[in-house]
Amino acid sequence: MFSNKLIKRILHAYSLTFMTGAGISAESGVPTFRGKDGLWQNHDVQQLATPRALESEPELFWEFYRWRRQLLARVEPNLGHYALVDLENRYKGFTLITQNVDNLHIKAGNRHVLELHGNITRTYCSKCGKEFAEGEYDDTPAVPKCTQCGGVLRPGVVLFGESLPSAILAEAQQAAAESEVFFSVGTSSIVEPAASLPYIAKANGAYLVEINPEETPLSAHADEVIREKSGKILAAIVLALERIA
């Protein structure tokens, strides 16, 4: 499953970094991106989740995001998410970086999450930037509008073609550089700049671990590859640490 060496490394480490992708939520029933669910009502999601679609087809854009929000509101975290909460409680130098927008790490109880691609539960104005909590804006019109400036509201996610929040990316890069053990969990490791983080960790001396049932471009560079589902493995890591403690 995983090596004794890995458990020893984790035990003796101060700084542990986990970067997650859609695969960690697969066991909660959330479809991954590059699985077979890349279409929504015959629309290519990569065309729809874009600033251009928000501008030119806001009704369709919002129909899609309301559907995704409803789908994600119904799903629950799985063992993998909960294991990461346990690890955050054990390690001062714990960092969780995610590419997921599904809010499941926060729902599970992780307190500090570097959300590289945003969070679908958030909403802000595309014109003036004002943020709105749920219930603070009128969600009944096909395209919800800002109560302050009348601009079109949008979900707090990074759309295709947009850049990542720079402060969060910088924090993630720093955590990667400082980590003694870096885990890449449930990601196809092809979308930049997230895909570069494990290489930053490795170049700075981290022990690099991949947890993914499938091979990825990162696999050949990892010090340890665990070809299993993340729920089972992350829970088993926590159990192994508990046994020793």
Ligand code: OAD
């Ligand atoms: P992908 O759909 O590209 O990859 C999901 C990965 O999870 C695959 O490598 C699967 O083999 C793996 N996987 C599936 N089930 C698993 C399980 N139970 N345990 C562990 N691994 C499992 O998703 P991401 O890599 O997250 O960006 O995609 C990266 C980004 O691409 C997304 O954040 C999104 C998209 O463009 C934005 O929306 C900006």
